[in-house]
Amino acid sequence: MRKVIVFFTMLALIGFLAAPSFAYDQTGKLGLSYRFGFHTVMKDPWKLNFMHGAEVKWGVHKYVSIALTGVYGRTHGGILESGATKFTKQDDKDGIKTYRLRNYIAEIGPVINLFPDKEYNLYLTLGAGIGAWSIKNPMDGNKIVEATYKGKTYKLQDQQATLMIGAGFEYYLIEQFSIGAAVRYHIFSHMLSDFKDGDAKELASSDNLDFHKGLLEVGAVLTAYFGKCEDSDNDGVCDKDDKCPDTPAGCKVDENGCPIDSDGDGVCDGRDKCPDTPKCAKVDLNGCPIDTDKDGVWDGCDKCPDTPAGCKVDANGCGIDTDKDGVADCIDKCPDTPSCCKVDANGCPIDSDGDGVCDGCDKCPGTPAGLRVDADGCPTDFKIEKELVLNEVQFIVNTWTLTEKAKKALDEVTKSLAAFPHVNLEVQGHTDISGRRGWNDTLSQNRAQAVVDYFATKGLDKDRFTAKGYSSDKPKYDNKTFEGRVMNRRVELIRLN
Numbered sequence: 001m002r003k004v005i006v007f008f009t010m011l012a013l014i015g016f017l018a019a020p021s022f023a024y025d026q027t028g029k030l031g032l033s034y035r036f037g038f039h040t041v042m043k044d045p046w047k048l049n050f051m052h053g054a055e056v057k058w059g060v061h062k063y064v065s066i067a068l069t070g071v072y073g074r075t076h077g078g079i080l081e082s083g084a085t086k087f088t089k090q091d092d093k094d095g096i097k098t099y100r101l102r103n104y105i106a107e108i109g110p111v112i113n114l115f116p117d118k119e120y121n122l123y124l125t126l127g128a129g130i131g132a133w134s135i136k137n138p139m140d141g142n143k144i145v146e147a148t149y150k151g152k153t154y155k156l157q158d159q160q161a162t163l164m165i166g167a168g169f170e171y172y173l174i175e176q177f178s179i180g181a182a183v184r185y186h187i188f189s190h191m192l193s194d195f196k197d198g199d200a201k202e203l204a205s206s207d208n209l210d211f212h213k214g215l216l217e218v219g220a221v222l223t224a225y226f227g228k229c230e231d232s233d234n235d236g237v238c239d240k241d242d243k244c245p246d247t248p249a250g251c252k253v254d255e256n257g258c259p260i261d262s263d264g265d266g267v268c269d270g271r272d273k274c275p276d277t278p279k280c281a282k283v284d285l286n287g288c289p290i291d292t293d294k295d296g297v298w299d300g301c302d303k304c305p306d307t308p309a310g311c312k313v314d315a316n317g318c319g320i321d322t323d324k325d326g327v328a329d330c331i332d333k334c335p336d337t338p339s340c341c342k343v344d345a346n347g348c349p350i351d352s353d354g355d356g357v358c359d360g361c362d363k364c365p366g367t368p369a370g371l372r373v374d375a376d377g378c379p380t381d382f383k384i385e386k387e388l389v390l391n392e393v394q395f396i397v398n399t400w401t402l403t404e405k406a407k408k409a410l411d412e413v414t415k416s417l418a419a420f421p422h423v424n425l426e427v428q429g430h431t432d433i434s435g436r437r438g439w440n441d442t443l444s445q446n447r448a449q450a451v452v453d454y455f456a457t458k459g460l461d462k463d464r465f466t467a468k469g470y471s472s473d474k475p476k477y478d479n480k481t482f483e484g485r486v487m488n489r490r491v492e493l494i495r496l497n
Contacts, residue, residue: 025116026059027238028229033057035071035182037219039103041212045078045089046101051217059229062116062241069127069164071105071186071217080156085149085208097138099145103215105131105186107164117237117255120171121178127164131188131215133157149203154195158211161191170223178223186215233257263287293317323347353377366421382419388493389476393451400446402454410451413493414458421461426494427451429469430476432485437471445469451491466496 035053040046050073057067076098078087090098107129114122134157136142145156166184173179190196195204195211204211229238235247237257244258251259251268259268265277267287274288281289281298289298295307297317304318311319311330319328325337327347334348341349341358349358353367357377364378371379392409395401402410417423429448431440448467456462478484 025062025229025236025238025241026057026065026113026225027062027240028227029059030226031055031057031059031065031067031223032226033221033223035217035219035221037217039071039073039075039215039217041075041101041103041215043210043212045087045098046075046212047077049073049075051219053217053219055223057111062238063113065111065113066108067111067125067127068108069106069125071103071184071215073103073215073217075101080145080147080209083148085147085203087209100136100138100142101133101212102136103131103133105129105162105164105215107162107186109164120169121180123168123170125164125166125168125182125184127162127166129162129164130159130192131162131186132159133212147203147209149208150199152199154200154203156209158194160188160193162189163187168221170221176225178221178225180221180223181219182221183218184216186217188213188215364420364422368418368421371419379419382416384416384420384423384425384493384495386495388413390451390491390493391487393491395447395450398443400443400450402450407454410454411458414455414460417455417460417464418458421464422497424464424466424496426466426468426496428474428492428494429467430474430488430490430492431472432475432488433472433479434485440471441469443469444471447491 033055035055037051038048039051040048051071053069053071055067055069057065059065076092077089079090079098080087092098107127109125109127112124114124135145137145146153147156164184164186166182168180168182170178170180195201203209231237232239233242233245233247234249235242235251235253235257237253239245242257244253244256247253247257247259248268248271250271252270254260261268263272263275263277264279265272265281265283265287267283267285269275272287274283274286277283277287277289278298278301280301282300283289291297292299293302293305293307294309295302295311295313295317297313297315299305302317304313304316307313307317307319308328308331311328313319319330321327322329323332323335323337324339325332325341325343325347327343327345329335332347334343334346337343337347337349338358338361340361342360344350351358353362353365354369355362355367355371355373355377357373357375359365362377364373364376367373367377367379372381374380390409390413393406394403395406396403427448429444431444445467446469448469452462452465452467455465472488475488476490477487479488
């Protein structure tokens with residue numbers, strides 16, 4: 001017997017260390033178990049000894065099975081002297097064998113699984129049934145021992161109703177087989193007993209033979225499972241517990257039967273051929289990142305998804321632009337463009353006015369062709385002051401009609417204004433304090449407008465100018481003198497940019 005136990009124990013340990021693990025749902029399964037270990041009735045003179053057990057269980061739910069279990073144990077350690085009512089403790093020796101106490105128990109009850117979806121399971125077990133025991137004498141042909149009490153002879157055998165409580169552990173080596181261990185305590189009641197009344201009860205009491213009232217067993221358990229539950233999508237989780245019943249074939253699932261997607265790319269583990277895809281990446285049906293523009297940065301992570309082939313890119317998938325002109329180095333035909341320049345699609349500077357200073361850097365855009373310019377793109381032969389009083393621009397008395405002398409003066413001014421087409425100006429009309437206020441308002445506004453209109457006839461953009469009449473509100477000279485009043489009747493150009 002010891003060799004058998006050692007063999008099964010070693011087999012179980014090797015399987016536990018070497019075999020892969022499986023989560024297993026017992027629903028709809030038939031389990032057949034064999035238990036072997038030790039038992040004790042916890043009464044003198046009976047010794048700790050081996051036990052064997054068997055069990056048949058049916059999984060009604062992943063958390064509950066119904067089990068029919070049986071246990072057999074035999075022990076020894078005492079004899080009963082003739083006429084005595086107490087056992088004498090004694091060992092087998094010198095060819096003398098002590099009495100054998102045999103226990104047979106059969107019970108039925110639930111097994112409650114605590115971790116039904118894991119590769120290991122802790123469980124509790126309850127049961128009720130019947131136990132039978134007998135004390136036999138191996139030195140007398142294994143006859144049942146008899147005891148005499150108060151003139152009556154009693155055979156030392158009985159049957160009693162039992163209750164059982166226990167706990168256990170199992171680990172699945174493969175889907176259909178587990179190993180584990182269990183501890184159970186069987187309580188013997190007086191129900192069905194032949195020693196529950198009268199003199200028989202006294203004989204069984206602690207004052208006399210002191211029959212055992214329970215049996216404790218501890219041992220290893222081997223269990224084979226047969227059959228399987230309904231699993232429409234074959235993911236290993238029974239349909240009634242499967243919260244994702246249409247899981248695609250090949251997907252790894254969690255305890256609820258739902259696909260696991262470790263990298264969050266929308267392709268389940270098991271089917272994902274690229275399981276460590278960055279979360280930002282778009283993937284194909286195999287879960288592998290897509291790189292449409294072949295720049296080495298995955299679509300979804302690529303902030304410049306249409307990078308031309310062959311371009312060196314940064315971590316965001318955007319072409320490297322050394323001169324910061326907005327055109328990637330790989331297609332930039334003018335790679336050393338100044339940073340202030342506006343460029344075309346080829347990365348080359350744009351010079352709209354053809355003055356040799358690129359747009360963006362040119363502070364005087366629109367310079368007429370042929371004029372010499374400085375480094376800022378502004379004409380060197382002309383300039384426009386911030387404020388310019390046009391002293392030679394005169395009008396016919398009490399009108400806004402320009403004199404010929406005034407027109408010649410404006411022609412000279414036009415040359416400078418044409419050289420700086422980007423400059424906007426306010427044309428101001430002023431009067432002295434002579435005349436009525438209302439007339440001075442009209443006169444100053446119309447004279448300013450007359451100058452703007454004359455500039456327009458010379459090809460200058462009218463939108464560059466704003467005509468504003470200030471009447472006599474802004475005198476520059478003394479209105480108390482004749483010369484001062486003459487000087488106050490003036491036109492001024494004020495540069496706005």
